[in-house]
Amino acid sequence: MSSANYFSIKTRIPGRHGRTGVIKTPHGEIATPAFIPVGTQASLKSLTPEQLKATGAQAVLVNAYHLYLRPSAPLIDEAGGVHKFMNWSGPIFSDSGGFQVMSLGVGFKKVIDMSGELPDKKLGKKDKLAWITDEGVTFKSHLDGSMHLFTPEKSMQIQHEIGADITFAFDELTTLHHSYNYQLESLNRRTHPWAERSLLEHKRLNSERSHRPPQALFGVVQGANHEDLRRKSAKFLGSLDFDGYGLGGALEKSKIGEIVSWMADELPEDKPRHMLGISEPDDIFACIENGADTFDCVSPARVGRNGALYTRHGRVNITNQRFQRDFSPFDEDCSCYTCQNFSRAYLRHLFKANELLSNTLATIHNEQFIVELVDNIRDSIDNGTYEVFKQNFLSDYYNK
């Protein structure tokens, strides 16, 4: 698609890569920075689209791998595209399936905190379900065990049939346990050639499928936490005609901001940058100030379903016994539906009783918390009060 008016920058953080702006898509605009909740299977688990909208979410991200397996991409195409299928009229992103290279392949964590003990190099108990070659990735379906080959072309065909506004190039997500040489080979033999192949197929599909709204394609930068590889990857992909860029890969938590700034140094300034799979508050600040524009992450929804809720003073497990007779609102300062209507004791009760409503109420709160955090960061950048806002927030959140 033409990138002329695709992304416009509004305000910059002085002396840094961070900025506010607007992404224009056929299904509406996204004011950036923005947090994009994840609805992997064309549904944000436990929420209706109306409930998701009410959290302030501007867009949602779905996953090509999952939707390809079930209900299948042609079926979504037949339904008129994913917007219609899931009844979400705003912008939609689709992930390429690249993340499953890692999650189904080796099952390591994406973000590693090196401050504790050394990460365990043992493979998990899970059986490996993905195998990589330079041609693509063979997946063993986690649903029925059947084998499937994903190539860059296949991923783009799926993402076009799904019909998301913003798609991602098929990439290899390596782990921090891979050697430098493996990371280099991964870029040279897979992620970079795959990006070119994705782009070519994407352009072909955009013109072939002119009956559908034009889709955008973001190339995905890899390189783990090696500066030279990150810069090399960003420079190479930045030279290609992508509409924007995904900042991907496994990361050492303490280096996130630095890594984003290396990539932002090399990437074209006038294209949006999406930070894949990040949503912890400290990480969000580190990424935004170094040039990330949008984020997606399953974490607010997943930790919420498991009873962990965000507050401005840190995350708490609502199932703790101390909330048994606490009839005050979950968070006095929060304007979400959950906090406006229900007590801590009730939320705890729902979790202990395994009531489905626990998932819904916790997800509403957590998604709104992270969406609002990023909205507030955006406002603070526009107002020139970013540094103050950041210091206040982080000191409240991490000093309990």
Next chain:
RNA sequence: GCUGGAAUCGUGUAGUGGCAAUCACAUCAGACUGUAAAUCUGACGCCUUUCGGCUUCGCAGGUUCGAGUCCUGCUUCCAGCA
């Protein structure tokens, strides 16, 4: 009243001579960062940070190197027969 069966962690259970003793649920705590996740991990007799120590399987005796397990009596409960 007779006959048969049963009593083990909060609850339901496993265990028929070498056990602080199975499993599940409940309870308590923690984790989760492009979702194989309404999932996973740990604790769960008492003391101890660990090593380890102590006391336990209805009650009281007994056999045995050793008893939740075998024997005797008692208590309570269940089923069938009166």
